[in-house]
Amino acid sequence: DGGITQSPKYLFRKEGQNVTLSCEQNLNHDAMYWYRQDPGQGLRLIYYSQIVNDFQKGDIAEGYSVSREKKESFPLTVTSAQKNPTAFYLCASSPGQVNYEQYFGPGTRLTVT
Amino acid sequence: DQQVKQNSPSLSVQEGRISILNCDYTNSMFDYFLWYKKYPAEGPTFLISISSIKDKNEDGRFTVFLNKSAKHLSLHIVPSQPGDSAVYFCAARERSGNTPLVFGKGTRLSVIA
Numbered sequence: 001d002g003g004i005t006q007s008p009k010y011l012f013r014k015e016g017q018n019v020t021l022s023c024e025q026n027l028n029h030d031a032m033y034w035y036r037q038d039p040g041q042g043l044r045l046i047y048y049s050q051i052v053n054d055f056q057k058g059d060i061a062e063g064y065s066v067s068r069e070k071k072e073s074f075p076l077t078v079t080s081a082q083k084n085p086t087a088f089y090l091c092a093s094s095p096g097q098v099n100y101e102q103y104f105g106p107g108t109r110l111t112v113t
Numbered sequence: 114d115q116q117v118k119q120n121s122p123s124l125s126v127q128e129g130r131i132s133i134l135n136c137d138y139t140n141s142m143f144d145y146f147l148w149y150k151k152y153p154a155e156g157p158t159f160l161i162s163i164s165s166i167k168d169k170n171e172d173g174r175f176t177v178f179l180n181k182s183a184k185h186l187s188l189h190i191v192p193s194q195p196g197d198s199a200v201y202f203c204a205a206r207e208r209s210g211n212t213p214l215v216f217g218k219g220t221r222l223s224v225i226a
Contacts, residue, residue: 004156033213040122042218043157043202058213090156100206101147102214104156 002027004105011110021076021108023091031094032074036087085112116140119217128226132190136203143205151200193224
């Protein structure tokens with residue numbers, strides 16, 4: 001059945017290492033997004049992509065990078081430049097334009113020590 | 114500056130009573146509003162939406178009211194159930210279609226049995 005998958009559910013890394021979070025969707029959606037959630041901060045947009053090979057920075061893109069080589073995949077790399085990488089990361093997708101209703105994946109909890 | 118504000122970080126309600134979650138917005142270009150529900154360590158799920166051409170939309174126990182002149186919307190849950198305990202996010206869409214949904218910071222609802 002269709003949906004968005006994020007793996008793994010929990011991820012642990014040492015400080016100074018880059019880490020890539022996976023996001024795959026089989027909904028045939030054009031747009032994809034990455035958010036992070038911190039306590040009391042709600043959902044903050046990191047990057048989004050409207051079509052393959054194109055993406056835009058969100059509100060907190062510093063220290064992150066993305067790629068969109070395939071329509072169904074939108075991996076997020078948390079680089080060592082990200083000062084506070086420990087957070088809950090959510091991937092989402094939407095059909096059509098970027099401001100359509102979004103469907104979210106189950107999230108990845110990243111802990112960096 | 115927040116375009117979508119949920120000024121109550123948390124709300125506690127007795128089981129069977131009404132829960133009212135509020136959301137204010139500042140951008141007059143918003144024409145569509147959505148509510149998402151989120152359980153801990155899971156992705157948000159779409160709950161209910163309303164277009165700016167309406168002032169009310171109902172779906173079972175959930176009703177959303179929109180007051181455009183006050184730039185205010187509210188989500189009513191009647192009757193509240195313990196399973197409704199979650200974080201609720203208000204989101205808004207801009208008419209232009211070129212920008213992603215804008216999310217509020219969320220309100221944590223606790224329904225007490």
